[in-house]
Amino acid sequence: MNPILANPEITTPAFIIERSVVRKNCDAMREKAQRSGVVFRPHVKTHKTAEIARMQFGGGTGPITVSTLAEAEFFADHGFDDITYAVPVGPGKLERAAALAKRIKRLNLLMDSFAALQAMEEFSVRQGTRFNVFLKVDCGYHRAGVDPESQEAVQLAMKMANATGVHFQGLLTHAGHSYHTHNVDEIRKIAKQETSALTGFQNKLQEQGISQLTRSIGSTPTASVVERFSDTDDVRPGNYVFFDVFQAAIGSCDLSQCAVSVLATVIGSYPQHRHLLVDAGALALSKDAGPDHLDSDCGFGVVCDLNLHRLPMKLKVLSQEHGKIEAEPDVIAKYPVGTRLRILPNHSCLTAAMYDVYHVVENSQLLDQCRPIRGW
């Protein structure tokens, strides 16, 4: 039993981080990057805290990836001075980006269109700023990025290389379609697409005289299943620090590597209806349906006891402050009103974002409380 989690001073629902698991996850990914000889530029959007970003580097700081300018500014304030903002930047945010770029060693921005390049060029003329930019490349996810097989992509890259308003740094892709897989073999195939899309495009651009481009990849599924990183220069996984039920379902990790859970209290027991209620609802867990392409029927998370042993229960419905868990009457009888349970979330990034404070535990001790940056 984990006595600290039974302590009523931790109000439920609460977001609990197992530090030893985070440390293992962090060390494994960092060591893989080191032995592969690539730049390790982990994403920090999953946790958004300075404390855990430092754990990603085994203490200290290093190059990071962020998903909002608010994160970029927060981490800059905490000594992280080499930052990639890995979402295409809207023209209305260039002024804030320029102010940030002035106070750190390096800020990399992302673009994938002539329109975005033109906006940056015009900004550059007006403000005398020259941004470091990556060209976003679509490796098959089809969310953002240029098609590396297209002539237009080559033309945009050439225009970026010749632009006076930007420093063209490299090619960046995100293999988000690795989340739509069913197993490790399928993830491995996508990991190949991810690197070959960039390397093929890099070669094509080299023929046009554009050289020294950095290739940047990153998704937790692909980064988790490869033995080592090859055909790339810079890697940006993020979710791996916590992992979650989704990642376990597709094979990026197993459930024992899930480092975070939501602590909840049973507030209602209805054996006649084969369900119980906990005080962790949609605001405590987020409403991510999980890997529904798998028919895994995991519901809105995996229900465990305080020792993180999985229970024969299904979290089927979330309303704002209620979680409805289905179980057989004999199981329900063992967890009366007042009992605390732990729920492994489907999507740790979205669940973490519901909390102003995280509780960090290890060996049944509450070690720390840390506060993420929020908003945009």
Place this chain on the structure above:
Amino acid sequence: MNPILANPEITTPAFIIERSVVRKNCDAMREKAQRSGVVFRPHVKTHKTAEIARMQFGGGTGPITVSTLAEAEFFADHGFDDITYAVPVGPGKLERAAALAKRIKRLNLLMDSFAALQAMEEFSVRQGTRFNVFLKVDCGYHRAGVDPESQEAVQLAMKMANATGVHFQGLLTHAGHSYHTHNVDEIRKIAKQETSALTGFQNKLQEQGISQLTRSIGSTPTASVVERFSDTDDVRPGNYVFFDVFQAAIGSCDLSQCAVSVLATVIGSYPQHRHLLVDAGALALSKDAGPDHLDSDCGFGVVCDLNLHRLPMKLKVLSQEHGKIEAEPDVIAKYPVGTRLRILPNHSCLTAAMYDVYHVVENSQLLDQCRPIRGW
């Protein structure tokens, strides 16, 4: 055009409240309660701000309903002194509830089991506190509450009436199954269930000598479709202040009554793939799939221009900071990178909870910024 929403000083994504629409929604519901002669005890969990709670009363304060103790404490600090905490209270929260009860006129708690009653009785003996309690009744939603037809429910009510540790105040139900309907006629049927479940149970208890129980009902769908409230004493709708795409889909309101939207910027345009990207993802909108029982195919919200005119676009995919909107190439061409759009959320309660600050606008003026209470 709404020029304030084009102003880059409002960073996107942003949560925008149309004050005139909120005021109309608030006035209509309050006036319906007044002419029905019932106590109006609106829920504040949708917005969680003192400013909008005062609008629910046309200025000033009044009796309210909350979904967390953090809300209860916050609203007590803002002069609301008659509060129903409408989630079954876990035994670990009784101490905090008792501290709050001491500093306001009235705090009503909820219970639906012998176990919860026993926990309160024991607490009462130890601490000398006597809580005001409502018995939660299941009117067909089957989430929480006692079955009013059961003998056990009568026994629990009798035990509550005779308990020295609690003041038995009344019967409370929530017709959450009104959200699973397809149209106004179906909602009206559930509104009848909601009141008849309480009134029938009240009559049964009166035969047992338990009288003067308050009947409390509340759900936005049922409260919106009835002409007036009858067969009840106390009403607790909440979502009606903002409404949302879900409520419009089932017939509680129409889209013009939706008072909140997420302001977003186009950050990518891919006519060849028939989609564009906005900077409002799962953290800006929440990931509520909406009324999927209706096959309404509304996606993750309704996409509008700055004047809230609906556009022929579908918000199909949300990742953490990206929203992927499908549209025909000729439509996409009209909304280039940098354009701002507004998205009516599926579920305004969950979307509001993603923001630390709300922007309140009226007649193209930014009137106010208000900050909700968060957490538990």
